Amino acid sequence: MGRTPCCDKENVKRGPWSPEEDAALKSYLQSHGSDGTASNWIHLPKKAGLRRCGKSCRLRWLNYLRPDIKHGGFTEEEDSIICNLYNQMGSRQVFNYFLTYLHFFNSPNFLRWSVIASYMPGRTDNDVKNYWNTKLKKKLLGGKIKNISSKEPTIANNANFFGIPEAEKPQDSAFSTSEPQVPSTLQMLYDVNSGLSADNQTMSLNPDQLYNPKLSGFPDLGARSRRNYSTTVSLSQEGSSISDSSSMAGNLYLDQDSGFLMDYGFGVAYDNNVNHYGMSFGDKTSEVGPTGCTDFGDFF
DNA sequence: AAGCGGAGCAACCGCAGGGAA
DNA sequence: GTTCCCTGCGGTTGCTCCGCT
DSSP, X not given: OOOOOSSOTTSSOOSSOOHHHHHHHXXXXXXXXXXXXXXXXXXXXXXXXXXXXXXXXXXXXXXXISTTOOOSOOOHHHHHHHHHHHHHHTOHHHHHHIIIIIOOOOOTTTTOHHHHHHTSTTOXXXXXXXXXXXXXXXXXXXXXXOOGGGSOOOGGGHHHHTTOOGGGSOSSSTTOOSSOHHHHHHHHHHHHHHSOOOOTTSOOOOHHHHHOGGGTTOOOOOGGGTTTEEEEEEEEOOSTTOOSOOEEEEEEEEOTTTOOEEXXXXXXXXXXXXXXXXXXXXXXXXXXXXXXXXXXHHHO
16 A cells, blocks of 8 residues: 555645745645744645645745755856765765765765755755756756876876866856865755764865775776676674664775776765764774675676 | 647556554 | 645746747
């Protein structure tokens, strides 16, 4: 037996909202509260006299009717923020790399459009997502992926990681990399989430390491590595705050064509109950780091 | 003027997490 | 400990607008 539907789909209106519906919803929420606790979205439509699904009401409010919503085009500054944050935490490859390699777990809001949106007051996750998918992605990822392994592993080559043609790199925004952006953000998130700060048990990768697997201790598996070999990374929990998972492993390989560190998409628990991402290479409490090459054919 | 296709964006869908019962 | 309900999220769809032919 499946889930009970959130509403009677036969008797709810769908599609674009009319001004009258907007007014009714806005009026109801402004007089009854809109913080999500005072209002029960499922039962709200009936109370507000709307023939809409509760989820639809919620979405309409959050994405359009809220008084603090900023309508209109994105500014260059907002472009930069999105690109920067996506650069740091938006890429699937990078994200899995984080998860598997950095032990960065306590991240309920990590890699969320809502987090990126939270850096821009008045913008919603839907806005940012749409904007990214329709404009920024094309703008930034339209170029051919370059092989970063053949380049000097500089921070500036971060842009190459995302396939941004040299000529199209923003000069004054996301990829102007005079400052090591990634670690500062990671550190910030880390501090916010855990209240801890880096110490000698916490690894701090510099951006070069972060974006260039070859600098991060992954063995160069050579031509045979591509889709034939993987690197197994064992991560052992070391803190007392770990609650339910003692260890995990990820399988990564270095795509020689793209320069991407890829994973095979299994076994990574995004919402693990781990309270920090603290990790280290080679200290006495951790067993982190490349442990060798596994013939991936054996796995299958 | 009409038709077509692409871009932009609002809205929907289904899933997962978390809390209450 | 289990089940159910609600919320929040990312991915996707589909409608509307606009420019081009």
